Amino acid sequence: KAGVTQTPRYLIKTRGQQVTLSCSPISGHRSVSWYQQTPGQGLQFLFEYFSETQRNKGNFPGRFSGRQFSNSRSEMNVSTLELGDSALYLCASSLYGQQAPNTEAFFGQGTRLTVV
Amino acid sequence: GQNIDQPTEMTATEGAIVQINCTYQTSGFNGLFWYQQHAGEAPTFLSYNVLDGLEEKGRFSSFLSRSKGYSYLLLKELQMKDSASYLCAAMDSNYQLIWGAGTKLIIKP
Numbered sequence: 001k002a003g004v005t006q007t008p009r010y011l012i013k014t015r016g017q018q019v020t021l022s023c024s025p026i027s028g029h030r031s032v033s034w035y036q037q038t039p040g041q042g043l044q045f046l047f048e049y050f051s052e053t054q055r056n057k058g059n060f061p062g063r064f065s066g067r068q069f070s071n072s073r074s075e076m077n078v079s080t081l082e083l084g085d086s087a088l089y090l091c092a093s094s095l096y097g098q099q100a101p102n103t104e105a106f107f108g109q110g111t112r113l114t115v116v
Numbered sequence: 117g118q119n120i121d122q123p124t125e126m127t128a129t130e131g132a133i134v135q136i137n138c139t140y141q142t143s144g145f146n147g148l149f150w151y152q153q154h155a156g157e158a159p160t161f162l163s164y165n166v167l168d169g170l171e172e173k174g175r176f177s178s179f180l181s182r183s184k185g186y187s188y189l190l191l192k193e194l195q196m197k198d199s200a201s202y203l204c205a206a207m208d209s210n211y212q213l214i215w216g217a218g219t220k221l222i223i224k225p
Contacts, residue, residue, distance in 0.1 A: 043213075
């Protein structure tokens with residue numbers, strides 16, 4: 001079966017712009033979680049969507065938002081980009097999401113965002 | 117606060133055994149995960165522990181001690197392809213994953 005697909009793979013944006021990233025989960029998976037990964041910081045949880053509802057949210061400012069569509073595809077939006085937003089953004093899909101922790105999460109290859 | 121600690125980098129020899137430690141402090145606990153991430157690639161799931169003890173899966177084993185807030189990942193018969201970052205993550209009572217910064221494992225011939 002197809003894996004988790006994230007588009008685009010690479011993105012360069014200017015400070016102050018906004019960006020939308022896309023994640024298509026594995027077919028049948030209803031949960032999509034988003035993470036920010038920076039060197040030395042590890043993965044930071046952004047939010048989790050399950051059946052079109054945001055079920056959990058990390059400690060990120062309101063400039064970071066997301067949504068999930070009826071086909072489980074998810075988008076993440078960052079407005080008013082800052083230099084510090086440069087990172088690898090990963091999404092992970094799973095059948096039941098984080099509230100069924102023994103179900104495996106599958107990660108996409110990420111979108112590398114560079115803000116200049 | 118919530119925190120995960122793991123070594124930044126480790127070096128081991130092909131064919132040897134290496135143990136990567138992880139200590140955690142979370143508000144509540146719903147399990148401990150290990151993921152492997154090769155450079156430029158997505159993290160891939162290795163193991164999940166929620167009960168104390170050792171879980172063995174081929175060359176990889178993961179151990180958990182809930183009372184000590186401690187886990188380790190044991191890799192046996194190391195191969196060059198095991199060179200990667202190993203990510204430890206603990207799930208808190210809100211089912212949020214708290215991630216360590218990862219341990220970069222370098223395998224030398």
